[in-house]
Amino acid sequence: MRHGPLAAGLPPRDRPLPDYRIGEIYLSSAELRARVVELGDEISRDYDGREPLLVATLKASVVFLTDLSRATPIPHWLDFVELAGYGPGVGTGGHTGIRLLKDLGSEIAGRDVLIVEDVVDTGLTLNYLCRTLRLRSPGSLAAITLLDRPYRRLVDDLPVRYVGFTVPDELFVGYGFDLDERYRNLPDLHVVRRLAA
Amino acid sequence: MVSEAGAILAAVTLETPDFQAYLGTRPPRFVNDAELECAKVLDYHGVPWDYEPRTFVLERDDEGRVLEAFTPDFFLPEQELYLEITVMKQSLVTRKNRKLRKLRRLYPDVRVKLFYKRDIERLAERYHLDIAS
Numbered sequence: 303m304r305h306g307p308l309a310a311g312l313p314p315r316d317r318p319l320p321d322y323r324i325g326e327i328y329l330s331s332a333e334l335r336a337r338v339v340e341l342g343d344e345i346s347r348d349y350d351g352r353e354p355l356l357v358a359t360l361k362a363s364v365v366f367l368t369d370l371s372r373a374t375p376i377p378h379w380l381d382f383v384e385l386a387g388y389g390p391g392v393g394t395g396g397h398t399g400i401r402l403l404k405d406l407g408s409e410i411a412g413r414d415v416l417i418v419e420d421v422v423d424t425g426l427t428l429n430y431l432c433r434t435l436r437l438r439s440p441g442s443l444a445a446i447t448l449l450d451r452p453y454r455r456l457v458d459d460l461p462v463r464y465v466g467f468t469v470p471d472e473l474f475v476g477y478g479f480d481l482d483e484r485y486r487n488l489p490d491l492h493v494v495r496r497l498a499a
Numbered sequence: 500m501v502s503e504a505g506a507i508l509a510a511v512t513l514e515t516p517d518f519q520a521y522l523g524t525r526p527p528r529f530v531n532d533a534e535l536e537c538a539k540v541l542d543y544h545g546v547p548w549d550y551e552p553r554t555f556v557l558e559r560d561d562e563g564r565v566l567e568a569f570t571p572d573f574f575l576p577e578q579e580l581y582l583e584i585t586v587m588k589q590s591l592v593t594r595k596n597r598k599l600r601k602l603r604r605l606y607p608d609v610r611v612k613l614f615y616k617r618d619i620e621r622l623a624e625r626y627h628l629d630i631a632s
Contacts (some may be wrong), residue, residue, distance in 0.1 A: 399519060400544050423621070426544040433545075454618060457546070457578055471617060 324485065325493040326473055327466065331394040334477055334491065335369065337466050341446065342373030344464060345416070353377045357406065359431065360384040362420035365478030365486065366448045366466075370418065381406050385427065400430050415440040419448040420478055421469075425457035432461065449474070518542045522549040522576065533586045533619045534572055540622060541573070549574045553581075555609070558602050569598050571611055581611040586619060 309471060347353070353376070358367040360382050371380060384404035415435060422428050435443055446464035451471060475481045476488030485492075503621035520542045521527065529535040541548045546622075552574050558567040571581035583599070585592055592615065599613055 358588075399542070426540065426546060430544050430545070454621070456575065456580065456582065456612070458580075459578075471621065 317389075321497050322481060323495050323497055324481075324488075325495040327490045328469070328472070328474060328493050329477075329491040331477075331489040334466075338366070338369045339373045341464050341466060342370055342375070344444070345370075345374050345378075346376045349378070349414060349416075350376055351381065352414045354416045355374045355379040355381055355408065355410060356416050356418050357381050357435075358384060358418040359420070359427070360404065361486070362480065363418050366420060367418045370446070379408065381408050383431070385431070388492075400427070402434070410435060410438050410440045412439065412441045414442045415444075416463075417443070417445040419445055421446040421451070421474075422447040422460070422462060423451040423454040425455050425460050428460050428462070429457040448477075516542070520545055520547045522547055523552065527551075531584075531586055533616075534584050537573065537582070537584055537614070537619070537622070541575070545578055546578075549576070555602050555606060557598065557605060567598075567601075569602050579610055581609065583611060583613045584619065585613060586616050 330342045356367060356371065356374075356378055358364060358380070361384070364382075367380065371378065382404060383402055383406060386401050386403050417428065417431060417435070419428060422445070428447075432443060432445070444461045444463040446466075447462060448463045448466040449460070449469045450467070451469060454471070472493035473481075473491050475485045475494050477491045478486050479491065481494060516539060518527075520540065521538070527538065527539065529550075538548065538550070551570050551572060552569040554568050556565050556568050558565075560566055571583045571585070573582040574580070575582065583595070585595055587595065594611075595613065599611060602609065602611060
């Protein structure tokens with residue numbers, strides 16, 4: 303399976319020629335399912351009687367969130383945020399910083415909030431989200447991430463309480479992860495390979 | 500005649516973004532696109548940063564003259580972390596790694612992290628940056 307380079311915003315027919323391909327399976331759907339069930343059990347034990355609010359960041363976390371929610375038997379709530387994407391031109395001239403494109407639909411003061419992330423690497427995005435949500439005085443704030451790259455961390459003091467898999471420094475696609483908005487629906491997590499020039 | 504490296508440097512220094520989280524008093528003079536893009540990513544996320552605020556002396560001669568020093572590219576005060584960006588070939592990174600080991604030995608309380616070419620490429624892929632590599 304081949305894929306075009308990152309060219310968000312362009313309709314498919316206008317995208318440049320492929321220089322990536324979808325590689326081998328890194329985590330199968332069965333492996334993902336088994337770990338998500340374990341995480342759901344852990345959350346259920348830790349938050350028993352507290353009805354946590356699971357906050358997912360759109361869009362890559364959605365598949366993980368829906369599986370995690372079904373694997374978490376205790377009562378809990380769901381909500382979503384979306385952050386403005388970073389792109390070329392940011393910081394040149396009319397500077398724009400990171401911001402919420404879609405805010406929470408619920409109040410979080412006094413509530414137990416669990417941020418659901420697809421991946422944490424530098425920690426810059428999660429750091430922003432934690433800073434933003436802490437201003438609203440949640441009862442507690444923690445994070446769960448499906449994938450973790452702790453060796454790439456720039457921000458260390460993050461409340462990452464649950465980690466699905468610590469992964470190598472590869473690009474992944476499938477199970478919610480996209481390549482130019484495609485392939486989020488693949489049930490397995492695949493490595494992305496760059497084609498030789 | 501302007502060298503290729505000189506042309507790249509001129510292009511980088513010509514761009515002077517209006518940084519919001521930069522803590523320095525003088526405009527930073529980045530030496531390559533990777534440094535500039537890292538600065539933009541930090542700034543975009545509202546993480547306070549400084550550019551080359553401190554030089555660490557690694558070796559002096561008998562008369563106290565500096566023989567070797569190291570100036571990390573970025574300092575993130577909230578993380579108390581120095582960040583060195585490299586887009587060098589592997590052979591040159593080895594020399595830089597040796598310097599970093601020396602720095603860690605002489606300044607054990609200083610946290611410094613080296614961001615390799617691959618890390619920069621990951622940032623570029625994650626944030627859709629256009630960084631020549």
